[in-house]
Amino acid sequence: MAKGFTLWFTGLSGAGKSTLAGLVKDALLERGMKVEVLDGDVVRQNLSKGLGFSKEDRDTNIRRIGFVCHLLTRNDVVAIAAAISPYKVIRDENRALIGRFVEVYCQCDIGTLTARDPKGLYEKALRGEIANFTGVSDPYEPPANAEVIVDTAKEDPAASAQRILRTLEEMGYIPSGGERGYSDEEEETIKQRLRELGYI
Amino acid sequence: MRRLVVIGLDCLTPQWALDAWRSEMPNLQALAERGVAARLRSTIPPITIPAWTAMMTSHDPGMLGIYGFRNRSSYEYDALRVVNSNDVRARTVWNHLSRHRLKSLVMGVPQTYPPKPLNGIMVSDFTTPNKEVVFTYPPGVQGLLDQIAGGEYVIDVKDFRSEDKDALLQGVQQMTTARFRAFRALLKADDYDFAMVVEMGPDRLHHGFWRFCDPTHRLYEPGNRYRDVAHNYYLTLDEEIGRTVEAAGDGASIMVVSDHGAQAMEGAICVNEWLQQQGYLKLKEQPSAPKPLTADMIDWSQTKAWGEGGYYARLFLNVAGREPLGTIQPGTYEAVRDALVTELSAIQDEQGRCIGTRVFRPEEVYRKVNGIPPDLIVYFGDLRWRSAGSVGVGSIHQRENDTGPDDANHAPDGVFVWDQGANSGVRISEQCSIYDVAPTILRFFGIDVPEEMIGESIL
Numbered sequence: 001m002a003k004g005f006t007l008w009f010t011g012l013s014g015a016g017k018s019t020l021a022g023l024v025k026d027a028l029l030e031r032g033m034k035v036e037v038l039d040g041d042v043v044r045q046n047l048s049k050g051l052g053f054s055k056e057d058r059d060t061n062i063r064r065i066g067f068v069c070h071l072l073t074r075n076d077v078v079a080i081a082a083a084i085s086p087y088k089v090i091r092d093e094n095r096a097l098i099g100r101f102v103e104v105y106c107q108c109d110i111g112t113l114t115a116r117d118p119k120g121l122y123e124k125a126l127r128g129e130i131a132n133f134t135g136v137s138d139p140y141e142p143p144a145n146a147e148v149i150v151d152t153a154k155e156d157p158a159a160s161a162q163r164i165l166r167t168l169e170e171m172g173y174i175p176s177g178g179e180r181g182y183s184d185e186e187e188e189t190i191k192q193r194l195r196e197l198g199y200i
Numbered sequence: 201m202r203r204l205v206v207i208g209l210d211c212l213t214p215q216w217a218l219d220a221w222r223s224e225m226p227n228l229q230a231l232a233e234r235g236v237a238a239r240l241r242s243t244i245p246p247i248t249i250p251a252w253t254a255m256m257t258s259h260d261p262g263m264l265g266i267y268g269f270r271n272r273s274s275y276e277y278d279a280l281r282v283v284n285s286n287d288v289r290a291r292t293v294w295n296h297l298s299r300h301r302l303k304s305l306v307m308g309v310p311q312t313y314p315p316k317p318l319n320g321i322m323v324s325d326f327t328t329p330n331k332e333v334v335f336t337y338p339p340g341v342q343g344l345l346d347q348i349a350g351g352e353y354v355i356d357v358k359d360f361r362s363e364d365k366d367a368l369l370q371g372v373q374q375m376t377t378a379r380f381r382a383f384r385a386l387l388k389a390d391d392y393d394f395a396m397v398v399e400m401g402p403d404r405l406h407h408g409f410w411r412f413c414d415p416t417h418r419l420y421e422p423g424n425r426y427r428d429v430a431h432n433y434y435l436t437l438d439e440e441i442g443r444t445v446e447a448a449g450d451g452a453s454i455m456v457v458s459d460h461g462a463q464a465m466e467g468a469i470c471v472n473e474w475l476q477q478q479g480y481l482k483l484k485e486q487p488s489a490p491k492p493l494t495a496d497m498i499d500w501s502q503t504k505a506w507g508e509g510g511y512y513a514r515l516f517l518n519v520a521g522r523e524p525l526g527t528i529q530p531g532t533y534e535a536v537r538d539a540l541v542t543e544l545s546a547i548q549d550e551q552g553r554c555i556g557t558r559v560f561r562p563e564e565v566y567r568k569v570n571g572i573p574p575d576l577i578v579y580f581g582d583l584r585w586r587s588a589g590s591v592g593v594g595s596i597h598q599r600e601n602d603t604g605p606d607d608a609n610h611a612p613d614g615v616f617v618w619d620q621g622a623n624s625g626v627r628i629s630e631q632c633s634i635y636d637v638a639p640t641i642l643r644f645f646g647i648d649v650p651e652e653m654i655g656e657s658i659l
Contacts, residue, residue: 030291030298031317032337175317181284186329190282191270196360198407198586198606199247199269200510 002033004073005173006066006098007164009082010091010143011106012135013121014113016152016160017082020106023161025080031175033078038065040083053132059090066094073098078174086134088141102173104164105146110135112153147171201302201393203452204644207441208309208398210248211406212458214239214615221434227442231454231619236658239461239613239631244565245512245577246460246610249283249327251634252310252398255459257290258638258653262566262573264290266311268510272572275522277495280508284327285312290652293638294318294394300647302393307383309398310459321386326356326400341386348385349378357404368408369429373436376401380440384447393645395448399440405433406462410607417464417607453644457637458614465609466555467599468588469547469580471507471515474596478543480505487592497591500525504536505575509589511610514574515540537561537576544578550597555581567654583609620644624658632658 007024009017021037028035040061044051047064051057062085069079085091095101113135114122125133132138148167150160168174182190194200218237222229231237243254243261250266253259261267266287270280288311294304298319306312306322313324315337323345324335335355336342345353354375362368376399383397411419412426445454472493475481482502498506500518504527508514519533520526528536541559549555557580562573580587586609588598600606616632621640635655642649643657 026299029301029319030295032298032319033317180314181286182282182329186333187282189329190327193356194269194282197404198511200508200589 002076002175003100003173004034004076004078005100005102006069006073006079006081006094007102007104007168008069008085008091008094009080009104009106010085010146011152012108012110012113012140013084013133014116014118015106015108016150016157017084017106019157020104020150020152020160020164021080021082023157024164027161027165028078028174033174034076035078035080036072037080037082038068040065040081040085043083053138055087058084059087062087062090062094066090066097069094070098073100084134084140086138086140088143091143100173102148102168102171103143103146104148104150105143106150106152107142108152201645203392203448204394204455204641205387205444205448205452206394206396206455206457206641207444208252208396209402209437209456209458209615210252210310210398210400211403211460211462211610212437212456212615213402213406213461213463213611214613215461216430216434217458217615218617221431224431224435225438225441227438227445228456228617231441231445231456232617234622235617235619236621236624237615237617240457240459240616240637241631241633242460242610242612242614243634244560245579246583246612246614247511248310248400248403248459250311251459251614253288253290253292255457255634255637256292256294256309257288258635258655259290260566260635260654262562262569263654264288265571267562267571267573267577268514270508272516272574275572276524277498277500282327283311285314285316285324287311291650293396293641294320294322296642296647296650297394297645300645302645303391305383305386305390305392305395307386307397308379308400309396320392320394321390323382323386325398328355331355345382349382351378353382354378356400360404360408365408365412365426369405369426372401372405372408372433375399375404376433376436376440380444384444387444387447394641397444399437401433402437402458403462405430406608408607410462410464414464414608418466419607454619455637455641456615456617459634460614461611462608463584463611465586465607466549466581466584467597468509468586468606469513469555469557470588470590470593470596470598471509471513471578471580472589472591473593474547475505475507475515476591477596480540483591490590490593493589493591501527504528505540507578507587507589508574509587511586512583513578513580513587515576515578517575540576544576547580547596549581555585558582583611585609621658 025035048061072079124130125136169176243251250261273279273281304320308325310325313328315322315324322337328335357371379399409429411417413430482499518526519528560577639649639655639657643659
């Protein structure tokens with residue numbers, strides 16, 4: 001049975017973490033793996049309900065998500081986290097706790113982010129209506145050693161998802177898709193069989 | 201969630217399963233009475249590959265870029281490559297079900313070698329080269345197959361062209377029994393939402409024994425000792441259906457499908473002999489005896505077209521700027537095709553009677569044309585005649601009186617029987633489409649039919 005691992009998406013709001021998490025989740029489900037997604041927006045409605053955006057609250061939120069990812073990972077579920085997770089120390093704490101941990105840094109320039117502004121938050125933040133907004137009025141510490149870096153301003157989601165999957169295959173976390181086709185000898189065997197059967 | 205079990209019987213033909221022997225196949229009949237029974241219009245061409253893949257993805261051959269077992273990988277003259285599961289770029293039923301966390305057992309569905317990961321178990325089909333390769337997912341399953349099959353799990357019948365018809369018959373029967381035993385053993389061992397098996401036996405039996413079983417076949421001899429082979433085999437298939445219904449458990453829904461049907465074959469049209477006769481193909485020298493045509497035998501500077509043999513014919517045009525030594529100027533491509541269509545349609549038998557050949561242009565019958573399609577798809581005698589690629593035959597017509605797959609050709613309609621969908625009688629009436637199967641399966645599981653599927657759910 002495939003062993004579990006944690007795939008951790010980090011990056012500014014609107015960078016594409018949830019989008020990519022969804023694409024990778026579907027691809028892994030298709031390969032027969034058990035997968036769960038812990039999306040920051042969703043988690044803040046249940047597990048982390050009531051937490052704000054102070055450093056202390058953010059750290060608690062990320063530690064909670066890491067805790068659940070750890071439980072899932074050790075039970076052979078692929079845990080996909082998609083949260084801004086701005087502080088390096090806390091992300092690294094989760095990495096140390098979980099072990100089988102793959103970090104994906106979703107990079108995107110602030111110009112593209114404010115243009116996209118999918119939830120209308122950048123506009124509000126730039127007007128000063130939201131305090132402690134990561135990237136505008138709150139810090140973001142990019143990873144030093146993310147296993148995958150995607151620049152979502154330059155690469156479309158499908159291509160980024162493919163790169164993430166290939167990295168997971170190369171690292172041995174997920175089974176590859178059986179790309180080995182026919183050897184020349186095998187192809188001759190099949191052709192001969194098809195000839196005998198009348199298909200050719 | 202209810203379970204769905206699909207029993208695929210390659211080439212199971214409606215004139216026998218739904219008409220002549222219907223009342224003698226009580227298990228199949230019981231499904232039909234609870235739900236629907238119809239003819240299933242297959243792909244163009246109605247061949248195992250791409251038909252099963254088209255069925256499982258609800259994409260036509262053009263969209264798949266898969267026009268047969270072999271496809272041109274480039275415009276070079278000798279670039280026909282055998283396809284495998286890596287060439288299927290569209291999502292199958294089990295891909296979708298896995299995405300929705302549903303578990304599938306998929307056994308013997310054509311074009312599933314090499315096996316790909318899924319939520320469940322996959323056993324690859326008869327395009328598996330041998331039992332030494334990995335042909336199941338997970339790999340550990342293949343070591344169990346012989347045991348749970350109660351003998352040898354047979355990938356495909358051996359010695360199909362043997363003169364020993366008794367041995368061939370026994371081989372088909374053993375293969376069928378082993379397949380169903382293995383399928384039911386795996387089915388009972390876990391909680392599958394979806395389980396599908398495709399058994400190739402009917403196809404092998406038809407091609408090997410049609411002349412003995414169909415009184416309308418020109419070589420049929422009344423009272424021959426194999427005259428009941430097909431009839432008896434269909435009855436044993438019905439018994440397997442019954443056992444599988446039982447193994448599937450209470451509440452399971454059962455579907456029985458085939459990818460195309462079968463009909464008596466008159467003989468073969470030697471497509472490359474015909475093309476030479478009509479002035480489209482020139483050989484460097486005439487062979488003294490029949491042999492397969494290869495690229496090095498052709499004088500390309502005087503050749504406009506060449507063809508491939510099989511149950512249907514594919515014609516390829518030698519186009520300047522496209523093929524390496526092309527002779528047809530792009531501006532005259534359509535005129536050459538039009539002329540070929542006219543001449544092909546007029547092909548006659550040895551007695552001068554038109555055999556009713558049908559010709560298709562890929563762009564007219566497929567929604568998209570991906571990969572490299574044949575330039576023309578030809579049903580000689582509307583598939584009552586097969587295509588032979590050999591040259592040096594000395595004749596356009598070939599009526600071989602030897603053993604082997606010369607007895608039956610494919611017919612465009614397979615079978616669709618399901619214990620659901622009784623209220624869709626108006627839509628089904630007598631025929632539904634091979635492209636409707638995958639959407640129907642997804643809707644059975646409450647999954648929305650993706651836009652890229654071209655068929656419709658019958659529910």
